Amino acid sequence: MLKSVGLAGRVELELRSGAQARGMVRGGGAPLGDARVRLLDAAGNVVATARTGLDGAYAFSDQGTGAYTSSRPSHRPGRPRGACRAGARSTARAGARRGALGRLSYCHLGRLCVFFRGRVFPPLRIPGSQMIVPMGSRMSEVELPPLFCPLESAIHPRVRKVEKRAEEWIRNSGMCATEEEKAWVIATHSADFYARFAPGADDDRLLATALWVYWGFGFDDARCDSGPLSTRPAQFNELACRVQRACESETATGEDRYIGALQDILRRFRSLATPTQVTRFTHAHRAWLSGVAWQVGNQALGRMPGLDDFLTMRALAAGGYPTMAMLEIANGAEVPDRDLYRPAVRALTEMAVMVASLDNDQHSLRKELTRDQTDQNIYAVLMRERDLSLQQAVEAATGLRDRILLRFLHLHDRVRPTAGQELATYLQGLRYGIRGNNEWGQRVPRYLSLGHWPDAMEDAALTWAEEPSDTRPGPLEGAPGIAWWWDEDLA
Amino acid sequence: MLKSVGLAGRVELELRSGAQARGMVRGGGAPLGDARVRLLDAAGNVVATARTGLDGAYAFSDQGTGAYTSSRPSHRPGRPRGACRAGARSTARAGARRGALGRLSYCHLGRLCVFFRGRVFPPLRIPGSQMIVPMGSRMSEVELPPLFCPLESAIHPRVRKVEKRAEEWIRNSGMCATEEEKAWVIATHSADFYARFAPGADDDRLLATALWVYWGFGFDDARCDSGPLSTRPAQFNELACRVQRACESETATGEDRYIGALQDILRRFRSLATPTQVTRFTHAHRAWLSGVAWQVGNQALGRMPGLDDFLTMRALAAGGYPTMAMLEIANGAEVPDRDLYRPAVRALTEMAVMVASLDNDQHSLRKELTRDQTDQNIYAVLMRERDLSLQQAVEAATGLRDRILLRFLHLHDRVRPTAGQELATYLQGLRYGIRGNNEWGQRVPRYLSLGHWPDAMEDAALTWAEEPSDTRPGPLEGAPGIAWWWDEDLA
Structure with missing residues (x-):
C-alpha cells in the first residue's frame, strides 16, 4: 500500500544584522531566469520583490540595525537592494521550476525567512549560512511504505x-x-x-x-x-x-x-x-x-x-x-x-x-x-x-x-x-x-x-x-x- | 544587623508595532524638565535622544514595521519624533531626580526597553501598557532584616x-x-x-x-x-x-x-x-x-x-x-x-x-x-x-x-x-x-x-x-x- 502526498517548501535562515540574502533559483540543475522572489515583513506584507537574472540569482539586503522599511523599491534583478554592511553573507541556492514563486519573509532583527512555493526539486540548500532550514521542497509524489x-x-x-x-x-x-x-x-x-x-x-x-x-x-x-x-x-x-x-x-x-x-x-x-x-x-x-x-x-x-x-x-x-x-x-x-x-x-x-x-x-x-x-x-x-x-x-x-x-x-x-x-x-x-x-x-x-x-x-x-x-x-x-x-x- | 545596598532601575515594556513611547520624568512628586532620555538599539548604540520639557514629558515613536534607523535626529524635547501610526500608546511615568539619565533601548520589532539610571523613587509605573516591568528603581539604601x-x-x-x-x-x-x-x-x-x-x-x-x-x-x-x-x-x-x-x-x-x-x-x-x-x-x-x-x-x-x-x-x-x-x-x-x-x-x-x-x-x-x-x-x-x-x-x-x-x-x-x-x-x-x-x-x-x-x-x-x-x-x-x-x- 503506497500513499501519495504533496509538499510545499520553505526555507528559513538566520542572518546576523547587516547580512545580505542572495539566492539562486535553479530547476532541474539549471539556473532559472525571470523567477519572482518576494520579501515579506513579519505581518506578511510584501516589502520588496525581485526577479532572478539570467543566471538565476536574486538578492536582498537589510538596512543596518533597523529592518526592511515598507517602501517597495524596484531594483534590478540579481543586484543587492541597498548597501551591504559588514556582517554575515549568506547565499541561497534552490532548485525550482521556471516561474516558481519564492517568498522571503523578514521576521525580526537578524532573521530572514525564505519561503518557496512551486515545484522545487529537493533538497533546498543554503550553504555558508549558520542557520539553515532547507525544508522539504516541493514534489508531487512520495511513496510511504507499509x-x-x-x-x-x-x-x-x-x-x-x-x-x-x-x-x-x-x-x-x-x-x-x-x-x-x-x-x-x-x-x-x-x-x-x-x-x-x-x-x-x-x-x-x-x-x-x-x-x-x-x-x-x-x-x-x-x-x-x-x-x-x-x-x-x-x-x-x-x-x-x-x-x-x-x-x-x-x-x-x-x-x-x-x-x-x-x-x-x-x-x-x-x-x-x-x-x-x-x-x-x-x-x-x-x-x-x-x-x-x-x-x-x-x-x-x-x-x-x-x-x-x-x-x-x-x-x-x-x-x-x-x-x-x-x-x-x-x-x-x-x-x-x-x-x-x-x-x-x-x-x-x-x-x-x-x-x-x-x-x-x-x-x-x-x-x-x-x-x-x-x-x-x-x-x-x-x-x-x-x-x-x-x-x-x-x-x-x-x-x-x-x-x-x-x-x-x-x-x-x-x-x-x-x-x-x-x-x-x-x-x-x-x-x-x-x-x-x-x-x-x-x-x-x-x-x-x-x-x-x-x-x-x-x-x-x-x-x-x-x-x-x-x-x-x-x-x-x-x-x-x-x-x-x-x-x-x-x- | 542591617545591610545597605544600592539599586539601579530598569523598565522594559512591550509595544505593538507602530506604538509610541511617551514618558514623564518626575522627581519627588514633581515633573522634571531638561532631563536627558536616550533611545538605544539592541547593540547599545544611541539612535535618538530627547530632553524632557518643562512638564517632564518626552516621547519617541517607531516608524512603522521597521524600527528605529540609525540616524540621530535632533528634535524638540517632549515632542514625538515622527508620525505616530495607529496602534498601542503607552505612557511612562517615573519619578527621577533632576538630571537623571534615562535609557530607552529598542530591542527588536515591537519591543522597547526603557532603562533608568539615577535616583528614581519607587515604584516606576507605566500604566496602560500590556507588558510592564517596573523594576526596582533607584534608592540609596535598603535594610535587610536578619x-x-x-x-x-x-x-x-x-x-x-x-x-x-x-x-x-x-x-x-x-x-x-x-x-x-x-x-x-x-x-x-x-x-x-x-x-x-x-x-x-x-x-x-x-x-x-x-x-x-x-x-x-x-x-x-x-x-x-x-x-x-x-x-x-x-x-x-x-x-x-x-x-x-x-x-x-x-x-x-x-x-x-x-x-x-x-x-x-x-x-x-x-x-x-x-x-x-x-x-x-x-x-x-x-x-x-x-x-x-x-x-x-x-x-x-x-x-x-x-x-x-x-x-x-x-x-x-x-x-x-x-x-x-x-x-x-x-x-x-x-x-x-x-x-x-x-x-x-x-x-x-x-x-x-x-x-x-x-x-x-x-x-x-x-x-x-x-x-x-x-x-x-x-x-x-x-x-x-x-x-x-x-x-x-x-x-x-x-x-x-x-x-x-x-x-x-x-x-x-x-x-x-x-x-x-x-x-x-x-x-x-x-x-x-x-x-x-x-x-x-x-x-x-x-x-x-x-x-x-x-x-x-x-x-x-x-x-x-x-x-x-x-x-x-x-x-x-x-x-x-x-x-x-x-x-x-x-x-
Missing part, C-alpha cells in the same frame, strides 16, 4: 461507550474556543487510541487517560504546533510552566482555557491512581513540554535540528512519555521503582516512545505537507543531514525506525521472562501502544482528513510489512544520544 | 578536604573558559554549601553532589542569568534539552563545554547511587531547567511575573529541586516512593525549596543590584504587584517567607514521628538545607564580593532573628498555586 509491526493488537471492549462519555466531557470542558476546534478534538478519536494501549482497563480509568490524550491533541494544535505561541518561545515557556503547575498543584489557577480542563483530568487521576503514579505522570508531562519548547524555539529561529538532536526532541515533543506513563494509571498496576528505572526498562520505554513518535511522523506527513504546518519531522532532518530526496528520506527513516523496533523486541524478550507482574503488564502496554498507535494513526481523521471539517473515522483494512526494511544491529549512525540502547550489558 | 531560621546547623567534618578535591576537578574539567570564570566557580564554595546539607555523607558522595552545585552555578552564570543565552529563549530551550539529555544518556555528545563536565558528574552519580535516585535527580534537573527557561523568556520579553507565577518560577529556577534530590544520593538513603510522593512530603520538599529560593533572593540582592544583573526577584515582583517601595517589599517578602517556613515546621512535626528511617533522614536533610543555605549565602563571595575577582570567603559571625516577622496562618494572599500546602488534610 509499517513493520509484529506486535499484539487489542482494543478495549467498551471503547465506544467510553468514547461517548469523553465526547460529552469535551463539549462541556470549555477548553475549545470554537465548534470547529471541538470537532477536531473529538476527531482525534483519542478514546479509540488509548483503548488500544490499555484494552483491559476499567472504564473510568480508560476515560480519564483518554481525556488527557484528547486534551493533549487540543493543546498541541492550539498552542504548540500551529497556534499563536508556536513560534514564540518566551511566551510558550511561561505557558508550559503554568500548565505544568496545573498538573502539580490542585489549587493553581490559570487564565488559559486549557488549564481548567487539565486540572479536571488530574483530579480524576488523583482519585483513581496512587501518588507515585500521578507523580510519574507529571514528570513525563514536564518532559513532553520541554520537548515542545525546544520545537517552538526551532520554529521561531527557522532552524532544522540534526538527526541526533531531532530524535531526542521528537520523542519528547510527540507526547509519548506521558502517554506511556498513563499505562500504570489505566491498568492500575504500579511498577516498583527498582524495575521501572532499571536501565533496560528505561531503554524499552524510550524505544517504544521513539518508534511511536517516528510512526506519527509518517502518519501526519500528508496533512503537514498539505497544510505547510511544520518542517520539524524525520524526513526533513534526513534530507538535510544526508542530502537525500524526500523519497530517499522516507526509506532511510523507515530503516532506522525498524532497527529501533528490532532492538526493542530483542531487549523485551530478554527482560520479560524475569519480570514481576506489574512490570510484565507495563511491558505489554508498551507493545500494545506501538501497535495501537499505528492502527489508530492510519485511520484517524486527524491525519487523513484534509478539509476544513474532519471526516468520519475510516474503517480501512490495514496492510503491514512482513519484514523489517533494515536489520543491521548496533547503534544508529549519527545518533550518539540513543547509542546506549544497544549496550550489551543493559540490565 | 533571617528567622530555628533549624539545626551542621557541617561535614572533612569539608575542606573535599573542597580541595572539587577545586582540582574544576581546574581540569574544561567547563570554564577563562581563569576569571574558574575563580568565580571556585568562589561559590559549593563544597561548603553542600557539606551543610549532608554533614554525614561519605567523602565521595559529598564530592559528587558538591560538584553538581559548582557546575550548576557555573552554568547558571554563563548560560542562564547573564550569558548570551539569558535573553534568547529559543536558543536556551535547545541547550536545556541537550543538557538534560547529557544527564539521561551516557552516550550523548554535545558541543557545549558545560555538557562534558555534567556527564562526568552523572557518571559519578550512577556509580554511587541507585537507578531510582539518579532518575529522581534527573526529573528534578528538568524541572530546574524549565524554570530557567521561563525566566529567560521573561528576560527576553522584559516582563515581570506576578507573585503567583513568580513563586512557581523562582522555586524551579533557583535549582532547589535537584539540590534536594541529591540528599538521597549524598546520604545513601533511598526514600520509598510511597513516602516521597505523599502529598505532605511533596509539600515539605516544595516549601523547603521555596524558603531557600527566597532566601537566595535576599543573599543575591546586593550583587544583582550593583551589577544590574536581573530584575526577576521577589522584591521587584512585590513592588509592582502591591505598589510598594523596595524597603516595604523587603518586609513583605520576609513576612511571606516566614509564613512558609512556619508551615514547613508545623507540617514537619506532624510527619516526622511516623517516618521510616530513610524518610526521616531526608526530612532532616531538608532542615539542614534551609539552614545551611543561609549560613553559606551570608558569607559566600558569590553574593558579597562585588569586584572583578572574588574575595576570600568571609568568616563573619551571623545574626538571626529571634522571632518570625509574620505568624499569620493560612495560604498566602495572591498565591493560589501554593495554597494547597496549607490543606489541613495533607497526609
Whole structure:
C-alpha cells in the first residue's frame, strides 16, 4: 500500500544584522531566469520583490540595525537592494521550476525567512549560512511504505461507550474556543487510541487517560504546533510552566482555557491512581513540554535540528512519555521503582516512545505537507543531514525506525521472562501502544482528513510489512544520544 | 544587623508595532524638565535622544514595521519624533531626580526597553501598557532584616578536604573558559554549601553532589542569568534539552563545554547511587531547567511575573529541586516512593525549596543590584504587584517567607514521628538545607564580593532573628498555586 502526498517548501535562515540574502533559483540543475522572489515583513506584507537574472540569482539586503522599511523599491534583478554592511553573507541556492514563486519573509532583527512555493526539486540548500532550514521542497509524489509491526493488537471492549462519555466531557470542558476546534478534538478519536494501549482497563480509568490524550491533541494544535505561541518561545515557556503547575498543584489557577480542563483530568487521576503514579505522570508531562519548547524555539529561529538532536526532541515533543506513563494509571498496576528505572526498562520505554513518535511522523506527513504546518519531522532532518530526496528520506527513516523496533523486541524478550507482574503488564502496554498507535494513526481523521471539517473515522483494512526494511544491529549512525540502547550489558 | 545596598532601575515594556513611547520624568512628586532620555538599539548604540520639557514629558515613536534607523535626529524635547501610526500608546511615568539619565533601548520589532539610571523613587509605573516591568528603581539604601531560621546547623567534618578535591576537578574539567570564570566557580564554595546539607555523607558522595552545585552555578552564570543565552529563549530551550539529555544518556555528545563536565558528574552519580535516585535527580534537573527557561523568556520579553507565577518560577529556577534530590544520593538513603510522593512530603520538599529560593533572593540582592544583573526577584515582583517601595517589599517578602517556613515546621512535626528511617533522614536533610543555605549565602563571595575577582570567603559571625516577622496562618494572599500546602488534610 503506497500513499501519495504533496509538499510545499520553505526555507528559513538566520542572518546576523547587516547580512545580505542572495539566492539562486535553479530547476532541474539549471539556473532559472525571470523567477519572482518576494520579501515579506513579519505581518506578511510584501516589502520588496525581485526577479532572478539570467543566471538565476536574486538578492536582498537589510538596512543596518533597523529592518526592511515598507517602501517597495524596484531594483534590478540579481543586484543587492541597498548597501551591504559588514556582517554575515549568506547565499541561497534552490532548485525550482521556471516561474516558481519564492517568498522571503523578514521576521525580526537578524532573521530572514525564505519561503518557496512551486515545484522545487529537493533538497533546498543554503550553504555558508549558520542557520539553515532547507525544508522539504516541493514534489508531487512520495511513496510511504507499509509499517513493520509484529506486535499484539487489542482494543478495549467498551471503547465506544467510553468514547461517548469523553465526547460529552469535551463539549462541556470549555477548553475549545470554537465548534470547529471541538470537532477536531473529538476527531482525534483519542478514546479509540488509548483503548488500544490499555484494552483491559476499567472504564473510568480508560476515560480519564483518554481525556488527557484528547486534551493533549487540543493543546498541541492550539498552542504548540500551529497556534499563536508556536513560534514564540518566551511566551510558550511561561505557558508550559503554568500548565505544568496545573498538573502539580490542585489549587493553581490559570487564565488559559486549557488549564481548567487539565486540572479536571488530574483530579480524576488523583482519585483513581496512587501518588507515585500521578507523580510519574507529571514528570513525563514536564518532559513532553520541554520537548515542545525546544520545537517552538526551532520554529521561531527557522532552524532544522540534526538527526541526533531531532530524535531526542521528537520523542519528547510527540507526547509519548506521558502517554506511556498513563499505562500504570489505566491498568492500575504500579511498577516498583527498582524495575521501572532499571536501565533496560528505561531503554524499552524510550524505544517504544521513539518508534511511536517516528510512526506519527509518517502518519501526519500528508496533512503537514498539505497544510505547510511544520518542517520539524524525520524526513526533513534526513534530507538535510544526508542530502537525500524526500523519497530517499522516507526509506532511510523507515530503516532506522525498524532497527529501533528490532532492538526493542530483542531487549523485551530478554527482560520479560524475569519480570514481576506489574512490570510484565507495563511491558505489554508498551507493545500494545506501538501497535495501537499505528492502527489508530492510519485511520484517524486527524491525519487523513484534509478539509476544513474532519471526516468520519475510516474503517480501512490495514496492510503491514512482513519484514523489517533494515536489520543491521548496533547503534544508529549519527545518533550518539540513543547509542546506549544497544549496550550489551543493559540490565 | 542591617545591610545597605544600592539599586539601579530598569523598565522594559512591550509595544505593538507602530506604538509610541511617551514618558514623564518626575522627581519627588514633581515633573522634571531638561532631563536627558536616550533611545538605544539592541547593540547599545544611541539612535535618538530627547530632553524632557518643562512638564517632564518626552516621547519617541517607531516608524512603522521597521524600527528605529540609525540616524540621530535632533528634535524638540517632549515632542514625538515622527508620525505616530495607529496602534498601542503607552505612557511612562517615573519619578527621577533632576538630571537623571534615562535609557530607552529598542530591542527588536515591537519591543522597547526603557532603562533608568539615577535616583528614581519607587515604584516606576507605566500604566496602560500590556507588558510592564517596573523594576526596582533607584534608592540609596535598603535594610535587610536578619533571617528567622530555628533549624539545626551542621557541617561535614572533612569539608575542606573535599573542597580541595572539587577545586582540582574544576581546574581540569574544561567547563570554564577563562581563569576569571574558574575563580568565580571556585568562589561559590559549593563544597561548603553542600557539606551543610549532608554533614554525614561519605567523602565521595559529598564530592559528587558538591560538584553538581559548582557546575550548576557555573552554568547558571554563563548560560542562564547573564550569558548570551539569558535573553534568547529559543536558543536556551535547545541547550536545556541537550543538557538534560547529557544527564539521561551516557552516550550523548554535545558541543557545549558545560555538557562534558555534567556527564562526568552523572557518571559519578550512577556509580554511587541507585537507578531510582539518579532518575529522581534527573526529573528534578528538568524541572530546574524549565524554570530557567521561563525566566529567560521573561528576560527576553522584559516582563515581570506576578507573585503567583513568580513563586512557581523562582522555586524551579533557583535549582532547589535537584539540590534536594541529591540528599538521597549524598546520604545513601533511598526514600520509598510511597513516602516521597505523599502529598505532605511533596509539600515539605516544595516549601523547603521555596524558603531557600527566597532566601537566595535576599543573599543575591546586593550583587544583582550593583551589577544590574536581573530584575526577576521577589522584591521587584512585590513592588509592582502591591505598589510598594523596595524597603516595604523587603518586609513583605520576609513576612511571606516566614509564613512558609512556619508551615514547613508545623507540617514537619506532624510527619516526622511516623517516618521510616530513610524518610526521616531526608526530612532532616531538608532542615539542614534551609539552614545551611543561609549560613553559606551570608558569607559566600558569590553574593558579597562585588569586584572583578572574588574575595576570600568571609568568616563573619551571623545574626538571626529571634522571632518570625509574620505568624499569620493560612495560604498566602495572591498565591493560589501554593495554597494547597496549607490543606489541613495533607497526609
